[in-house]
Structures are given as structure tokens and as C-alpha cells.
Amino acid sequence: MAARGQRVMCLVLDTQADAPGDLYRRALLAIPAHTAVLDRCGTIVLVNDAWTAFACNNGAAESATVVAGANYLEVCRHAAGSDEYADRALSGLTAVLNGSLPLFEMEYPCDSGLEQNWFLMTVSPVSAARREGAIVSHANITARKAAERELRLSEQRFRATFDNAAVGIAHVAPDGRWLMANRRLCQIVGYAHEDLLTKSLWDIVHPDDLDADRAQIEVMRAGAAESGRIEQRLLCADGSIVWVVTTLGSVRTPSGAIHYLVAGIEDVSEQKRVEQRQDMLLAELSHRGKNLLGVIQSIAVRSLSDDRTLADAREALVGRLHALANTYEALTSGSFDGALLDVILNKELKSFGDRAHLDGPGIMLTAKATQTVALVAHELATNAAKYGALTVPEGRLTVSWNLTGDESARKLRFDWREEGGPPARQPSRRGFGSTLISRVAGAEFSCEPELIFGEAGFRYRFEAPLARLGAPTIDSPVRRRLKNSFVCSLYDTWARQRPAGGLPRLAGFDWNQFAATGALTIADINPNGDVHFSQVGRALTGRLGRSLDAVQEFAAEDSNSLALVYRRCASSAEPCHELMRIDFGDGDPFTFERLLVPFSAAEGSTPSHVVGIVVFEGSTRQVDGK
Secondary structure, eight states, X not given: OOSTTOOOOOBOOOTTSOOOOHHHHHHHHHOSSEEEEEOTTSBEEEEOHHHHHHHHHTTOTTOTTSSTTSBHHHHHHHHTTTOHHHHHHHHHHHHHHTTSOSOEEEEEEXXXXXXXXXXXXEEEESOSSSOOOEEEEEEEOHHHXXXXXXXXXXXXXXXXXXXXXXXXXXXXXXXXXXXXXXXXXXXXXXXXXXXXXXXXXXXXXXXXXXXHHHHHHHHHHTTSOSEEEEEEEEEOTTSOEEEEEEEEEEEEOTTSOEEEEEEEEEEOHHHXXXXXXXXXXXXXXXXXXXXXXXXXXXXXXXXXXSSSOHHHHHHHHHHHHHHHHHHHHHHHHTTTSOEEHHHHHHHHHGGGGGGEEEEOOOEEEOHHHHHHHHHHHHHHHHHHHHTSGGGSTTOEEEEEEEEESOGGGOEEEEEEEEESSOOOOOOSSOOHHHHIIIIIHHHHHTSOOEEEEETTEEEEEEEEEGGGTEEEOOOOHHHHHOOSHHHHHHHHHHHHHOOTTSOOBGGGOOOHHHHTTTOEEEEEEOTTOOEEEEEOOOHHHHHTTSOHHHHHHHHTOSHHHHHHHHHHHHHHTSOEEEEEEEOOSSSOOEEEEEEEEEEBXXXXXXXXXXXXXXXXXXXXXXXXXO
């Protein structure tokens, strides 16, 4: 080895050997590697120009350890013990000199004081047959080591990108065999990595999509395209089907043949579900539109054909169309899934204030039943306001409903009772309204409604199979306090999807109808309880016409208070509800209602997200011209 801080190459020759000719000497001196010749005892007998130049550049030109006559074996022994590379060099050099090793090679670093370099030390015998000495060379491999380091870093970056990509990535052989697959692809199809590599692309493509898949690859194989995009279904390990968009690129050999394909595979199952739901809604809208026109036609014909004045007929028609419009507003807010019974009744009776009292459990009506119930409620309310209890200030109306029977034969008992008004008299003729609340409702709900005309007032009741009208909502103290229909809908949707002993999965929730309100806030809750808001609803707040600061002051909507509210919901793993009346002191109050519901990213009872909806109701005005 060279002196400390100087690593060079040595050529070792036995002093007893014949002296080389001038040509060989000049060739040795011109070798770019630092080279020295040692005799069989390890003494330097000759060094080349590269050796000498390196010694000069590192301040060791006059050192007795690097010039001819120095014992290089002793130099290595002196350095051994404190330098692992010197230990290895001593061992290798000794083994070559005594004939026990035909060749020795070692890579080692060298700090010259100016920079760190890497060298390759090679020791080979002068003669394989006789132990005459050795040739030792030290070649500078710094550039090669730097290239190897960059290659390793590049491979690490590629592997990190490949494994952590948000979409599935794979290398696929032209015959469909999986060559490489990242973690995301394994997650999409549900296979362990080693199991997936035992299969081919054709093994997991849905049979109905195989022809399109093979055709695309054949087009690329023929050179007609370098890439392609396919929407297809894959068969998962558990037998389920996942929709994906597969983008293919080709890596070719110098001859132009496909070496392998690069596949990017994105799970679009959620997008497909949204599209299917949109198609279903469009079909439902078309169906409802046709039905609506039929209902309007029927209402118009019956309203105008009764023996009444044109003004009365116009009033009846407008009132019934208004009730129908309210029905469709409620249905639209629920994406035509139906509407709550109390919401439909409240829309019809809210103008009567506390003179109308509602009492009953939560019932989610079907879309069809919603339309009928709304029209029945409108007819009953109109009659009460024109002829019944609501014609006098002391008149009262009580609408109650409850469930009877066991789970297999559950019925809804509905009771409309008017009190405190004039005696109820049976009409002399049967108009459209009477037909609607008796025959139409009876046929729709599979029951026989009772119309009771008495001295105490009018009473209307029926008992119908619950399945003909809808289904009960999940009852709870929180549910009973909810007011706004959007808030109720969020709670009911959440409650229906909640598994026993756990929380609903965030990925399985349909956000469309709630996100459209602009009032939806989504918070990520990490295991430490920290809250990060990925979406904050502001559209409804903006519609207030007030400065956001003013709303925040009264509704505790600053970031710290908001995080605390969401963290509290996550800690309880139960819905949280707030309802308050906010008064800015300007005679312009409004109501603030918020519902928070927890979700889990996976099946379980640990909240990973909290979703909140906030609604403001009431008259609003701009503040300070804002």
C-alpha cells in the first residue's frame, strides 16, 4: 500500500529476473494505472510515470515508502491493524507473492485531502510457474463508482415511484405474463405479489373484455400504435369485479419487436358507480317526468271539471300544483330516493304555525308514496282552512302516526284530527279532493281510509301496510332533534349504512346529494386525534350575504373551534348535533344547524373521518355593505 493518504498501484518483479527491454520498460512507464514492480520479497524495483505523478500531486514524491528500493510489503504491514483495507491488501499481496493466490483484487476509497477517490488494486504474479515477484496496479475508478452510485439512486427512485404510485403499474410480457407489479395493482385485484406473478393478464381480465384486450395488444405488436387505452373489468382474488382503465405503452427491442408492455391501471369503480347512479337518476327523472305530466293532466282535468266557478277551479288547480311542486322539491333533495313523512307534512302545514301539531316516528316514504301523501295532505289542509277547524282562531289540528304489528306485518296508522272548529258536515257531492283522499289513497296504500264527519270536527285515518308507504328511519335522541331536511337525510343515510358495532365506511357513502349543497365539510382524523380539513363547505355561508367573520363569531367557525368540534365527534364515535338561533341584533335572526357523523376508512369502529353538514335558515341581509 502507499503511504497514508496515497493509494497507488505497484508492479513487483524479482530482481533476479532478466531486465526487460527498453520497449517493455517504456510501455510499463506509460500505463495510466499507478503501477509498480516488486520482487519476491516485496521490494519496489520499478515504478511508472502515473505512480510518480500521483505521489507528486499528493506531496509524497520524496517519501522513501513509494520509490524504488522501498519494501511495499512492509509498508502494508505498517498500515495494517488500523485500516481494514490495508489488512486486506497485506493478505492479498502476501498470498500472490508466495504463490497461494493467482490474483488479488480490491476496491478501496482514498482521501487525498482534496477529494475522495476510489481505486481498484490488482496484484498478479510476474510468472504463474515461478515465484519471481508481482505486478501491483492501482486504477482510479472514481468515475465508475459515481456512475454506480447514481445508478443505485436511480433504481431506488424508480422502485419508490413504482411501489408508491397511486395507480397500478406493471410490466407485462407480450404473451400476457406479469413481469412486475406494484403494490397498488395488488391492492386493486386483491392478490399477493407472488401470487399475481404466477398468473397472466388474461387470467384476471373479465371474459367479456378479453377480445378487446387482445386486439389492442395485437395492434401494438403490429406497430400500428405505440400505446392504447382500454376500459375493462378485472376479476379479483375474492371473485368480485373491479372496473379499471388500463393504459398500455410499449418498450421495444432494437429490431422493433415488443420487449414488454408498461401498463398503468387505475381503479374507476367509484366513477362507474357514479355513472350508473346518474344513468339511473336520468331514467328515474324521465319516468318521473312522464308520470308528472300524467298527474298534472289528471289534476287539471278533475279540478276544472267539477261544478265550481272558474275562480274556484283556478284556486284549486294552483294549490294542487303547488303541493305537487313541493313534493318534487323534497324528492329532488333526496335524489328521488323518497322523502320523510314529517317533512312533507311540515311543508303543507307550516303556514298554520303552532295551530298544527305533528307527532310520530321517522318514516322515509318511497318516491311514489311521497307524491300521494303530499296531495292527500294538501287536500286535507285546504279543507281544514276553508271549512274545518282552521277557519277559526281557536281551531286546532293534530296529525299523528305510529307503527303497529310485528316486523313481518308492520303497519302505519295515520290519524288526522281537527278540533275546536265548526261541526264537520259530509259534502253533498264527491269532488276530486274526496276521490283523492279516499279511493286514490286507498288503492295506493292498500287500505280503506276512514272519513269521519262529526260535531267535534273532521277526522281522517287509515291503517296501511308499511311496505306500501316506505320504511322507518333509525330512531335516536339525535334523530328526534333534527330539523332541516338535508340534515335529516344525511343522518338517515349514515344510520342505514352503519353496521352493527361499527361505523359506515367512507368509501361506500354517496356524497352527490349532500356535496351539491356546498355545506359539506370533511375532516381527516389521524390516530393522534389531529384534525385536517380536506374540504370545508362555504357555499351556504356565502349565500347569507354577511361577512364570514361575523358568522364565525356567532357559530364558532374559526379553525381551532371547528377542529375541536370535529375532534369531539371522533372521540365519541357517535353523531353530534347543534341547533341554535343566531341574532346579530339587527332584527335579522336566522337558525344555525349542524350535524357531524363519524366514518371509518376500513371496516371497524375507529373513526378516520368526520363529515359535517351546516345549514343556515332565515332572513338575511348584507352587513356594512358587504
